[in-house]
Structures are given as structure tokens and as C-alpha cells.
Amino acid sequence: MNRNTEKSRLLMKRTAIIVVFNILAFVVLVFRLYYLQVYEASKYRTMSDENRISTRFMLSPRGTIYDRNGEIIAKNEQDFQAILLVEQTPDINGTIENFGKIIELTDDDKEKIEQAVKKHRRFIPIKLKSNLSWDDVSKLMLHTPDLSGVEIDEGLSRIYPYSEIYAHVLGYVGPVSEQDKNGNPLYMVPGFKIGKSGLEKYFDERLRGQSGTIKLEVNAYGRVMKEIERDSGVQGESITTTLDTRLQKAAFEAFGDNSGAAVVLDVNTGEILALVSTPSFDPNLFTNGISYKNWNELLNNERTPLINKAVSGQYSPGSTFKIVVALAALEAGVINAETRFYCNGSMKIGDTKFHCWKHSGHGALNVVEALKYSCDIFFYEAAMRLGIDKIQSMAIKLGMNAPLNVGLDNEKSGNIPNKAWKQTRYGTNWTQGDSANSGIGQGYVLVTPLQLATMLARVVNGGYAVKPTFIKPSQYEIDNIPRLDISTRSIELVKQGMFEVVNGVGGTAGRAKFNINGIRMGGKTGTTQVRRISLKERAGGIISDSRLPWNLRNHALFVGFAPVDNPKYAVAVVVEHGSSGSGVAAPIASKILQTAIRLDIR
Numbered sequence: 269m270n271r272n273t274e275k276s277r278l279l280m281k282r283t284a285i286i287v288v289f290n291i292l293a294f295v296v297l298v299f300r301l302y303y304l305q306v307y308e309a310s311k312y313r314t315m316s317d318e319n320r321i322s323t324r325f326m327l328s329p330r331g332t333i334y335d336r337n338g339e340i341i342a343k344n345e346q347d348f349q350a351i352l353l354v355e356q357t358p359d360i361n362g363t364i365e366n367f368g369k370i371i372e373l374t375d376d377d378k379e380k381i382e383q384a385v386k387k388h389r390r391f392i393p394i395k396l397k398s399n400l401s402w403d404d405v406s407k408l409m410l411h412t413p414d415l416s417g418v419e420i421d422e423g424l425s426r427i428y429p430y431s432e433i434y435a436h437v438l439g440y441v442g443p444v445s446e447q448d449k450n451g452n453p454l455y456m457v458p459g460f461k462i463g464k465s466g467l468e469k470y471f472d473e474r475l476r477g478q479s480g481t482i483k484l485e486v487n488a489y490g491r492v493m494k495e496i497e498r499d500s501g502v503q504g505e506s507i508t509t510t511l512d513t514r515l516q517k518a519a520f521e522a523f524g525d526n527s528g529a530a531v532v533l534d535v536n537t538g539e540i541l542a543l544v545s546t547p548s549f550d551p552n553l554f555t556n557g558i559s560y561k562n563w564n565e566l567l568n569n570e571r572t573p574l575i576n577k578a579v580s581g582q583y584s585p586g587s588t589f590k591i592v593v594a595l596a597a598l599e600a601g602v603i604n605a606e607t608r609f610y611c612n613g614s615m616k617i618g619d620t621k622f623h624c625w626k627h628s629g630h631g632a633l634n635v636v637e638a639l640k641y642s643c644d645i646f647f648y649e650a651a652m653r654l655g656i657d658k659i660q661s662m663a664i665k666l667g668m669n670a671p672l673n674v675g676l677d678n679e680k681s682g683n684i685p686n687k688a689w690k691q692t693r694y695g696t697n698w699t700q701g702d703s704a705n706s707g708i709g710q711g712y713v714l715v716t717p718l719q720l721a722t723m724l725a726r727v728v729n730g731g732y733a734v735k736p737t738f739i740k741p742s743q744y745e746i747d748n749i750p751r752l753d754i755s756t757r758s759i760e761l762v763k764q765g766m767f768e769v770v771n772g773v774g775g776t777a778g779r780a781k782f783n784i785n786g787i788r789m790g791g792k793t794g795t796t797q798v799r800r801i802s803l804k805e806r807a808g809g810i811i812s813d814s815r816l817p818w819n820l821r822n823h824a825l826f827v828g829f830a831p832v833d834n835p836k837y838a839v840a841v842v843v844e845h846g847s848s849g850s851g852v853a854a855p856i857a858s859k860i861l862q863t864a865i866r867l868d869i870r
Contacts, residue, residue, distance in 0.1 A: 327460055327479055327501075328476070328477040328478060328479055328501040328502060328503050328504060329344050329424055329477070329503045329504060330344055330424075330426060330441070330461075330475050330476055330477070330504045331474065331475040331476075331477065331503065331504030331505045331506040331507060332344070332506045332507075333438065333467065333468075333471075333475070333506070333507045333509065334506065334507070334508045334509065335508075335509055335511045335512060335513045335516075336508065336509065336510050336511060336512055336539075336541075336740070336869075337512065337513070337514075338508075339513045340429060341428070341429065341430055341434050341438060341509075341511070341513060342426065342427070342428055342429075342434075342438050342468065343426075343427055343429065344424040344425065344426060344427065345424065345425055345427045346422065346423075346424065346425075347398060347399060347400075347422070347423050347424055347425030348398075348399075348400040348401075348402075348404070348405050348420055348422055349395055349396075349397060349398035349399070349400060349420070349423065350367065350371065350395075350396040350397045350400060350408060350418055350419070350420060351394060351395055351396060351418070351419050351420075352364070352381070352385075352394040352395075352396050352417055352418055353417045353418075353419060354385060354394060354417065357416055357417030357418075358416060359416075360385060360417075363414075363415055363416055363417055363418060364378070364381060364396070366411070366414045366415055367396055367397075367408075367415060367418060370407050370408060370411055370415075371396075371397050371400070371404055371407070371408065373396070373397065374559060376559045376560055376561075377396075377397065380395075380557075381394060381395075381396060396418065398425065398556050399425060399556065400420070405420055408420065425555060425556070426440070426441045426461065426555050427552065427555075428440070428550075428551045428552055430513065430516075430517070431550050431551070431552060432520075432547075432548035432549055432550055432551075433513075433516055433517055433520045433544070433548070434511075434516065434551075435466075435548045435549050435550070435551045436466065436543070436544070436545040436548060436576035436578065436676075437466055437467060437511065437516075437543050437676070437738075438466045438467050438468055438551065439463060439464060439465030439466020439467060439468040439469055439551065439676075439677070440463075440464055440465060440466070440468060440551035440552075440554040440555060441461040441462060441463055441464060441468050441554075441555060442461055442462070442464045442554050442555065442556075442557065443460075443461055443556070443557055444460055444461070444462055448462060461555070462476070463475065464554065465677050466576075466676060466677065467507070467509070467675060467676070467738060469677065470675035470676070471507050471675075474504065474505045474507065475504045475505065475507065476504050477501065477502045477503050477504035477505065478501045478502040479501045507739075508739075508740070509540075509738045509739065510534075510539035510540050510541060510737065510738055510739065510740050511540065511541065511542065511543070511738065512541050512542060512867065512869050514863070514867055515532060515541050515542040515860070515863055515864055515867060515869065516541075516542040516543075516544065518542075518859065518860060518863040519532065519542045519544045519860045519863075520544045520546065520548070522856045522859040522860055523544070523546045523843070523856060526546065526843045526844075526846060526852070526856075527546055527547060527571040527572075527577075527843070527844040527845070528545075528546060528577060528581075528717075528824075528841065528842045528843040528844045528846065528853075529543075529544060529545045529546070529576075529577035529578040529581055529717040529841075529842050530542065530543075530544050530578070530717065530839060530840065530841045530842075530856065530857070530860060531543050531578050531717050531718050531720075531721040531736075531839065531840050532721070532837060532838070532839045532860060532864060533721050533722065533725045533734070533736055533837070533838045533839075534725075534836060534837065534869075535724075535725040535728055535729040535734065535829065535835050535836060535837065535838045536729055536732075536734070536746070536836065537734060537737075537740075537741055537746050538722075538725065538734035538735045538736050538737050538741065538749075539736075539737060539740060539741070540674065540736050540737065540738050541837070541864065541869055542860070543578050543718070544578065545575070545576045545577040545578050545581075546573075546577075547569070547571050547573040548573055549566055549573045549574060570819065571844070575678075576676060576677070576678070577717065577842065577844070578676075578716070578717045578718055579674070579676045579678070579679040579680065579716055579717075579718050580677075580678045580679065580680055580716070581680075581716060581717065581842065581844075582680050582682055582683070582714040582715065582716060583714065583715060583716075583717075583796065583823055583825070583842055584709055584710050584711075584713055584714060584715075584796040584797075584823070585709040585713060585714075585715045585720060585794055585796070585825060586708065586709045586710065586794030586795055586796035586823070586825055586849065587642045587644075587708060587709060587776075587792060587793060587794040587795070587825075587849070588709060588720060588792050588793070588794035588825050588826070588827045588840075588849075589663075589706075589707075589708070589709025589713060589715070589794070590638075590639060590642065590647050590707075590708065590709065590792065591639070591723065591724070591727060591762055591766070591792055591827070592659065592662050592663050592666060592668075592723065593647050593650055593651055593654070593659055593662075593706075593707050594635050594638075594639060594647075594650070594761075594762050594765065595662055595666075595727065595754060595758055595759070595762055596654055596658050596659050596661070596662035596663075597635075597650040597651075597653070597654050598635065598755075598757075598758040598761060598762075599662070599754060599755065599758055600654055600658050602650060602653045602654045603635055603650055603653075605634065605635065605636070605761055606634060607634060607635065608632040608633060608634050609632070609633060609638070609645060609646045609649040609650070610631065610632045610645075611624055611626075611629045611630040611631060611632075611633060611643050611644075611645035611646060612629040612645075613626065613627045613628055613629035613645075614627075614629075614645075615645055615648060615649075617648070617652075617700050617701050617704055618699070618700065618701060620701055622644070622645075622648055622701070622704055623644070624643060624644040624645045625642065625644055625795075626641070626643070629645070630643045630645070630646075633646050635650075635761060635762075635765060636761060636764050636765040636768060637765075637768075638765070639762065639765025639766060639768065639769060639792065640765055640768035640769050640772050640774070640775050640776070641774065641775070641776065642769075642776045642792075642793060644708050647707040647708050648704040648707050648708065650707060651703045651704055651706055651707025651708075652700050652703045652704055652707070654703075654707075655703065656685065656686050656687060656698060656702065656703050656706055657686050657687065659684070659703075659706060659707070660684045660685070660686045663684040663723075664684065665726075665733075665752050665753075665754070666722070666723040666726050666727065666752075667719055667722035667723050667726060667733075668682055668684050668715055668719045668723060669681060669682060669683065669684040670682075672718055672719065672722060672735065672736050674718065674736050674737060674738060675738060679716070679718070680716055682714045682715040682716055682719055683712060683713065683714040684713060684715075685702075685706065685711075685712040685713065686698075689712075690702065690712070709794060709796065710796060710797070717840045717841070717842045718736060718840075720825070720827050720840035720842075721736070721827070721838050721839065721840035722734070722735075722736055723827075724827045724828075724829055724838040724839075724840065725829075725838040726752065727759060727762060727763070728759075728763060728766075728790075728829045728835040728838060729835060730751075730756065730759060731751055731752040731754040731756070731759055732749045732750070732751055732752065733749060733750045733751070733752050734749055763790060763832070765792075766790035766791055766792055766829070767788075767790040767832050769790065769791055769792055769793065770788070770789055770790055770791050770828070770854075771788055771790070771832075776793045776849075776850045777791055777792075777793050777826065777828075777849075777850050777854040778850075779850065779851070779854070779855065780826075780828075780850070780854035780855050780857065780858035781858070782858060782861075782862055784862060784865050784866070787830060787831040787865050788830065788831065788832050789828050789829060789830035789831075789832060789857075789858065789861050790828065790829055790830070790832045791826055791827055791828030791829065791854065791857065792826070792827050792828075793825070793826050793849035793850045793853070793854055794824075794825035794826065794827075794849045794853075795822050795823070795824055795825070795847070795848055795849045795850075796822060796823045796825065797822055819845060820845075821845035821846070821847050822845070822846070822847050822848070823842060823843065823844055823845060823846060824842070824843040824846030824847055824848050824849045824851070824852040824853040825840075825841065825842050825843075825849050825853050826839075826840075826841045826849050826850075826853035826854040826856070826857045827839070827840045827841075827857075828841075828854070828857040828858070828861055829861075830861045830864070830865060831865070836864075837861055837864045837865070837869075839857045839860050839861055839864075840857075841853045841854075841856050841857045841860070843856065
């Protein structure tokens with residue numbers, strides 16, 4: 269009995285321990301479940317939702333760009349594209365081959381499709397062809413049985429109605445490249461496009477608006493099951509520019525087959541009314557990725573259609589720079605209205621003979637006559653007496669030697685040298701010959717067409733430092749344009765000289781003059797050499813430009829303004845290898861100004 273009692277007690281003790289252990293384990297389990305389901309509920313609910321819900325960006329329509337009159341110059345249009353659902357396509361190669369029989373696929377298209385198929389998971393759609401017409405869509409729908417996995421997707425595509433006329437100003441949008449990516453998650457969205465150049469790039473953030481989001485329920489493989497929620501975002505802001513499409517078109521067409529650039533400004537506000545660069549290109553080719561063939565054709569064109577010559581082209585200004593030198597000399601007191609220098613066709617500076625374009629010489633001239641006949645000797649003398657530092661100072665006042673920051677890509681600063689610049693650049697001293705060359709806008713002097721137009725606008729508006737702009741300034745900004753420290757007397761003398769250039773007997777731009785109900789223009793011609801003329805060639809007779817290859821001919825320039833009595837428009841024209849400022853550039857400028865006057869742009 270004692271032994272049995274002992275066993276019973278031991279058994280009861282063990283049973284009690286097991287019961288207590290089970291109770292403790294149960295309590296721990298209940299507490300853990302309570303902790304996970306109550307205290308940690310939000311955490312695991314979030315983790316579960318992240319597994320189940322996929323939030324994706326939804327692109328907003330890009331803003332429209334208008335000219336000053338409300339004309340649309342960049343817009344969105346309905347775009348149909350064919351996509352391939354790989355997981356629904358038993359024979360991918362066969363489907364692509366059948367598609368190519370209906371809608372032409374270039375070698376570039378085929379390569380992009382092949383890369384996309386290799387790169388993406390099977391449930392991600394692959395673009396086969398974009399910008400499909402209704403006729404294309406109808407053909408594809410008719411051949412649906414032969415195109416398993418092909419669907420038509422509807423979206424928006426960026427369109428430039430005026431094509432090459434506005435190409436360099438507007439630029440274009442294009443797919444995001446590896447170089448563009450900056451960590452912005454939007455840049456990873458298929459089909460997202462950004463401004464690549466021009467105003468599309470400058471105003472990109474405003475034009476693209478705010479992207480929306482769409483919440484989708486997905487399975488474990490990432491495949492979309494259904495849409496849960498949609499936020500459409502905010503459409504991009506529309507931009508109204510200062511450009512006038514009618515004038516832009518006239519300026520572009522005035523060049524014909526010539527290569528060059530023109531800029532037209534409102535002299536009182538700085539508004540850019542037209543800015544063209546020729547030859548141009550079709551920006552619509554870039555919207556969905558330009559083909560290698562088209563890219564190489566543009567890249568290898570000797571007339572560089574991809575370069576915006578209005579802001580990126582740097583040219584010796586030639587005799588158009590005499591406006592700057594004349595003002596600087598008058599303001600410094602080196603010359604006055606009565607000062608005369610004698611021109612016999614050439615002059616010796618050191619060991620070098622400097623020539624006037626008129627070999628027989630102009631005789632004794634004052635500053636107005638020197639501008640009218642574009643006498644080189646007068647401006648050699650003025651520049652040497654003035655000194656290069658004062659010439660540079662005046663040029664900077666008038667908007668040269670630095671970018672004007674209008675928002676276009678690769679805007680160049682040009683170059684207005686001085687003594688320190690040459691010492692730094694070449695390690696040699698400035699010479700009188702350097703000053704003489706600068707006095708006629710050659711040597712080291714370089715400017716852009718935009719700078720030339722700005723210079724002229726600041727002179728003819730009475731000396732106000734207008735800044736070129738594509739966005740209309742407020743009345744407050746216009747009323748507070750700073751006045752440059754240039755005397756009215758000096759400005760009026762230079763304007764008189766420019767009037768004579770066009771309207772006076774024997775003026776260098778007489779062939780370009782016009783009279784529209786009493787409205788006339790003034791201006792200044794320029795012709796700059798792109799090759800050095802040897803002493804031997806000069807002695808034997810200079811080869812005429814018409815006998816030289818295109819790329820060795822002189823550049824032709826002209827700056828003009830109108831009306832002469834109350835200036836409103838300033839234009840700068842550069843014709844690459846155009847041979848003659850008076851014969852080629854001035855007539856183009858004349859056509860542009862006549863159009864502006866007839867339009868009476870407001």
C-alpha cells in the first residue's frame with residue numbers, strides 16, 4: 269500500500285506539472301495571438317496590402333504651347349499603338365511576321381521589339397508600332413485571327429503642327445534615356461516622355477503637370493487582376509509664348525535654300541517675335557525615337573540642321589559690329605559728329621597692310637558717312653584710338669560676351685576680347701593690328717545672331733537694356749527696364765548712319781530698302797571672311813565667292829530695324845557662306861521687316 273501510495277503521489281505530481289506547463293503554454297500562445305492580431309495588426313495589414321495592391325503612376329496630358337495669337341504650336345493628339353501580349357502569343361515570331369505584312373516594321377522596329385521581348389516578363393505588353401492611323405487600326409482588326417496576342421492601345425502623342433519651322437525653338441519630347449534618369453520614379457514608367465531640347469525642355473516640369481496614380485489588385489506573379497482606385501492627376505500647364513507664327517513662317521521661308529539664322533525682337537520689350545535656324549528638321553521624328561537612318565542623315569548634313577544657329581552659332585560680326593565701335597568712340601570722345609578720317613583704300617599698321625573693302629578708297633568721311641559706306645579705314649582708326657577695353661565695355665553693355673539665357677540649349681557666349689583675354693589665351697600682348705581687326709568685327713570677335721538682335725534693339729530703343737524673352741513681360745517689368753549710360757546724341761548719330769545705309773544714295777543696303785505708307789527701315793550690312801586671303805592672291809586678283817566651294821565663301825550679315833522714326837522691330841540675319849551682306853542677308857531682313865510691319869504685331 270505504501271508503495272502504491274508513493275506511485276500515486278508521483279503520478280499526480282507529474283500530472284500537475286504537465287497541466288501547469290500546458291496552461292502556461294496556452295497562456296503564452298493566447299498572448300502571442302493577441303499581440304499579433306491587435307498590437308501588430310496594422311503592420312501586417314500593410315504588408316498584406318503591399319502584396320496584394322500595386323500602385324502605379326498614370327501620366328497626365330502634357331500642356332499645350334501657343335504662339336502670342338493663340339495659335340497652337342505644340343499639342344497632343346490621340347494616338348493608337350499596337351501592343352503584343354507575349355503570354356497570350358503561342359508563336360511570337362509568327363505573330364510579328366504576320367504583323368509586318370500588314371503594318372511595315374523597319375529594321376529598327378524589329379530590333380527594339382526583339383530586345384523588349386528578351387528584357388521584360390511575359391505579362392508586360394510590348395510596343396509593336398505607334399502612331400497608327402484609323403486605316404491601320406482597321407486593317408489590324410480585320411486580320412485578328414492571324415495576330416494572336418496583338419491589341420490596340422489608345423493614348424496621346426506629342427505633335428508639332430508646324431514641323432521644321434519651329435523645330436529649333438520648341439525642340440521636342442522623347443523617351444527617357446539612361447543619361448536622363450535621375451532617380452525620379454516617373455522616369456521608369458513605360459511611355460513617359462520628357463522635353464529633350466528647346467522650350468519643351470526649358471518648361472518641362474510645368475508642361476508635364478502632376479502625374480496621377482492607379483491602384484491595381486495583382487496576384488503573386490504581378491499580373492493585374494482588377495482596378496481598385498484611380499487618381500487622374502493634374503494636366504500639364506499650357507504655355508503662351510511671344511512668338512508670332514505668321515512672322516516665324518515668313519522668316520523661315522525668306523531663307524529659301526540658304527543656311528543661317530534670323531532673330532526678330534520687339535525693341536521696347538525684348539519679346540522674341542521670331543527665331544529661325546536653317547536648314548531645320550522635323551521634330552515629330554523624335555517623339556517616339558528617331559530611326560538610325562534619319563539620325564545619321566541629319567548628323568552628317570554639312571549644313572548642320574540639328575544646331576540652333578540663332579543661339580549656338582558664333583560668327584565674326586563683320587561690319588555690323590561698327591555700330592558698337594561707333595558708339596564706343598563717340599561716348600569716349602575719341603570722335604564726334606564732325607571728326608573725319610581719310611580713306612585711300614589701305615593703311616599700314618606696323619609691318620602689315622590693312623585694306624578697305626573699296627580698293628580706291630572713300631576719301632574723308634565722318635561717322636555717319638563711314639557707317640553708310642561701311643568704310644573699314646575709318647573704323648581701323650577709331651578702334652586704335654579708342655582701345656580694345658573700351659570697345660569690349662560697350663559691347664557688354666549692348667548684350668554681348670555672355671549668354672542671354674533665353675532658355676534654349678547650348679546658348680553660346682560669343683567672344684569680345686580684350687588685352688587680358690589675349691594674354692591669358694595665347695600668352696602674347698595685344699597689338700594695334702588686333703584693335704584694328706576688332707574695329708571691323710573680325711579677328712577674335714565672335715557673336716551669336718541673338719546677341720546681334722539684342723545689341724541693335726538696345727541701340728534703336730534709345731539705350732534701354734531689354735532682355736530677349738519668350739514669355740511676355742509684365743507692364744511693371746517693361747516700365748522698369750534699366751537705361752544704359754549712353755547719350756541720346758551718340759545713339760541718334762548711329763541711327764542716322766543706319767538710315768543712310770539703306771535709304772541714302774550709295775548706301776551699302778540700298779537694294780533692300782522699302783517704303784510702306786511712309787514706313788522705312790535702317791540697318792547695317794556685314795560680310796566676313798572665313799578664309800585668309802594671301803598677298804599673292806590679293807596681288808593677282810581675289811577669287812570671287814561664286815568660284816569657291818560653298819564652305820569657303822564669306823558669311824553674309826545684316827541687322828535692321830523699323831520704323832526708323834519710331835522703332836519697334838529689330839532683326840538680325842546671318843547667312844552662312846552667303847557671300848554678301850548687302851546682296852543676300854539684307855534682302856532677307858527686308859522681307860522679314862516688311863512682314864512684321866504689315867502684320868502690325870501687338
